[in-house]
Amino acid sequence: TISYTWWKDATIYQIWPASYKDSNGDGIGDIQGIISTLDYLKDLGVDIIWLSPMYDSPQDDMGYDISDYESVYPKYGTLDDMQTLIDGLHSRGMRLVLDLVINHTSSEHAWFKESRSSKTNPKRDWYVWKPPKIDEHGNKQPPNNWGSHFSGSAWKYDELTEEYYLRLFAPTQPDLNWENPKVRDALYDSALKFWFDRGVDGFRIDTAGLYSKDQRFQDVPVIFPDKTYQPSDLYTQTGPRIHEFHKEMYSKVTSNYDVMTVGEVGHCSREAALKYVSAKEGEMNMIFLFNVVEVGSVRGDRFKYNGFNLIDFKKAVESQGAFIEGTDAWSTVFIENHDQPRSVTRFGNGKYKDTSAKLISLLQTTLTGTLFIYQGQEIAMTNLPRSWSIEEYKDINTVNYYHEFKEKYGKDADFAEKEKKLMDVINLVARDHSRSPVQWDSSAYGGFSTVEPWSRVNDNYKEINVASQIEDSNSVLNFWRKSLKVRKQFKDLLIYGSFKVLDYENEKTFTYLKYQSDPESSSPKAYVVLNFSTDPVKFEKHIEGEFKLVHSNVSDVDEETLSPYEGRIYIVS
Numbered sequence: 109t110i111s112y113t114w115w116k117d118a119t120i121y122q123i124w125p126a127s128y129k130d131s132n133g134d135g136i137g138d139i140q141g142i143i144s145t146l147d148y149l150k151d152l153g154v155d156i157i158w159l160s161p162m163y164d165s166p167q168d169d170m171g172y173d174i175s176d177y178e179s180v181y182p183k184y185g186t187l188d189d190m191q192t193l194i195d196g197l198h199s200r201g202m203r204l205v206l207d208l209v210i211n212h213t214s215s216e217h218a219w220f221k222e223s224r225s226s227k228t229n230p231k232r233d234w235y236v237w238k239p240p241k242i243d244e245h246g247n248k249q250p251p252n253n254w255g256s257h258f259s260g261s262a263w264k265y266d267e268l269t270e271e272y273y274l275r276l277f278a279p280t281q282p283d284l285n286w287e288n289p290k291v292r293d294a295l296y297d298s299a300l301k302f303w304f305d306r307g308v309d310g311f312r313i314d315t316a317g318l319y320s321k322d323q324r325f326q327d328v329p330v331i332f333p334d335k336t337y338q339p340s341d342l343y344t345q346t347g348p349r350i351h352e353f354h355k356e357m358y359s360k361v362t363s364n365y366d367v368m369t370v371g372e373v374g375h376c377s378r379e380a381a382l383k384y385v386s387a388k389e390g391e392m393n394m395i396f397l398f399n400v401v402e403v404g405s406v407r408g409d410r411f412k413y414n415g416f417n418l419i420d421f422k423k424a425v426e427s428q429g430a431f432i433e434g435t436d437a438w439s440t441v442f443i444e445n446h447d448q449p450r451s452v453t454r455f456g457n458g459k460y461k462d463t464s465a466k467l468i469s470l471l472q473t474t475l476t477g478t479l480f481i482y483q484g485q486e487i488a489m490t491n492l493p494r495s496w497s498i499e500e501y502k503d504i505n506t507v508n509y510y511h512e513f514k515e516k517y518g519k520d521a522d523f524a525e526k527e528k529k530l531m532d533v534i535n536l537v538a539r540d541h542s543r544s545p546v547q548w549d550s551s552a553y554g555g556f557s558t559v560e561p562w563s564r565v566n567d568n569y570k571e572i573n574v575a576s577q578i579e580d581s582n583s584v585l586n587f588w589r590k591s592l593k594v595r596k597q598f599k600d601l602l603i604y605g606s607f608k609v610l611d612y613e614n615e616k617t618f619t620y621l622k623y624q625s626d627p628e629s630s631s632p633k634a635y636v637v638l639n640f641s642t643d644p645v646k647f648e649k650h651i652e653g654e655f656k657l658v659h660s661n662v663s664d665v666d667e668e669t670l671s672p673y674e675g676r677i678y679i680v681s
């Protein structure tokens with residue numbers, strides 16, 4: 109039996125506030141800009157908005173460095189604007205999910221200012237402070253060899269009290285000490301309850317696996333031959349108390365509201381995933397795993413990229429969703445977000461841009477789990493042009509990586525060649541590609557703003573924008589609108605169904621079944637056929653039965669052949 113819930117049925121649309129829509133002509137997106145598009149989102153088929161951090165912040169990591177949980181970054185708007193957004197969504201039968209960033213705060217947060225002020229301050233152990241290690245030359249060194257996600261050591265030395273503090277991300281993102289119950293209770297009050305009491309319907313929980321650190325703080329094995337550090341998720345996803353902390357947060361706060369939580373864990377075992385999101389565990393409702401978005405990447409280093417292949421992609425799709433089958437757990441379907449490049453560039457093909465974007469829509473809308481789409485994905489916004497230089501990239505992850513790379517190899521005779529290779533990878537996988545302003549129309553700055561925006565608009569805004577696609581029945585936007593309707597129409601198969609790949613070894617096609625009872629039974633199934641290649645391929649009927657075509661991304665469907673990047677959904681009885 110299927111247990112339907114609003115957060116399983118939903119299509120969730122992620123908004124990156126800085127780049128979505130500028131309503132007051134200061135070049136920065138804002139909450140009033142979001143409010144002005146609610147009918148557009150409703151009409152697209154969006155049920156819930158996930159709004160990335162809009163709290164007060166120095167913006168070093170674009171809002172994932174929060175200086176006051178109970179506030180709004182002034183350039184985005186006010187607490188009243190947030191209430192208008194919440195009410196505007198609820199009046200349309202829609203909902204709002206915010207971003208919960210509680211592994212760390214900004215170094216500008218009042219808590220950290222107190223904590224760093226002296227070793228005896230009552231908030232000293234609200235963060236993770238350690239004395240330096242003294243090396244054989246008598247020099248101060250970090251307490252261990254942990255590496256940051258944003259390059260360099262995971263420890264920042266603080267002159268005032270002559271100690272290091274832990275920062276798994278930027279030096280201005282000090283990790284909170286979750287071992288301290290006062291920290292946890294303060295977070296439950298000001299990061300969670302404050303917003304739940306204003307009608308927020310849930311949270312996307314940032315770095316949900318990192319809060320519990322092994323308190324021995326031992327060195328970890330260095331895994332890359334060039335002796336670079338590895339990021340925290342290779343050793344802090346297995347913190348001894350992580351499930352205890354999530355159970356406490358659920359029982360003390362989340363369980364008291366009709367809300368949902370989705371944890372950004374990224375990498376973990378199947379057992380851990382089931383502990384995080386089985387209903388009976390009482391931790392979180394669903395999980396973001398990075399299997400699909402990291403196909404071809406070297407684990408732990410976004411910019412060490414080995415290239416895409418379809419077989420790995422099929423395995424990643426299956427492992428990200430099928431682990432919940434036969435359990436009371438739930439998962440997510442996504443292929444873009446603010447940390448990922450544009451899917452049509454990464455997994456599609458610029459020469460078949462619209463067709464491959466629609467193919468990705470067929471894939472995403474036929475997979476089991478809660479579906480997330482990212483702003484601009486619905487109109488097939490692409491990565492930034494390869495011609496743009498490193499100066500156009502603003503994301504701390506990209507900028508730090510480039511500078512560290514230049515420090516390391518800048519004097520090499522073949523640096524120009526090495527730099528070109530790195531720019532090729534940055535041009536494919538940097539987080540900046542999803543953070544350029546949304547292209548609303550062909551007017552100046554893509555209709556995002558009336559002045560030059562904080563981040564350069566992609567050069568192709570005249571060809572790719574919402575306005576030109578709204579009226580075009582053959583546009584990617586209208587294809588997504590239909591795909592979302594088809595997903596709901598056959599939700600028992602497409603949202604809640606089981607999954608079986610039929611062509612694992614095929615290097616060009618990705619074909620699978622979605623079904624309710626078992627693949628052999630005569631009950632209706634969805635039969636999804638996707639050609640992820642530039643070649644026409646033979647259409648094979650892997651199963652018997654009456655085939656009814658319900659959606660495809662080409663107008664003339666040929667019985668024998670799939671054209672390049674053609675996809676089809678059949679219901680087979």
Ligand code: TEU
Pocket residue numbers: 169172173209257258277314315339341372374410446447505539
């Ligand atoms: O991301 C955590 C995370 O694992 C990724 O950021 C990844 O490690 C990073 O992109 C480096 O490749 C969450 C947020 O999604 C991200 O935007 C924040 O920068 C990060 O946490 C810190 O809050």
Ligand code: CA
Pocket residue numbers: 129130131132133134135136137138183
């Ligand atoms: Ca603005």
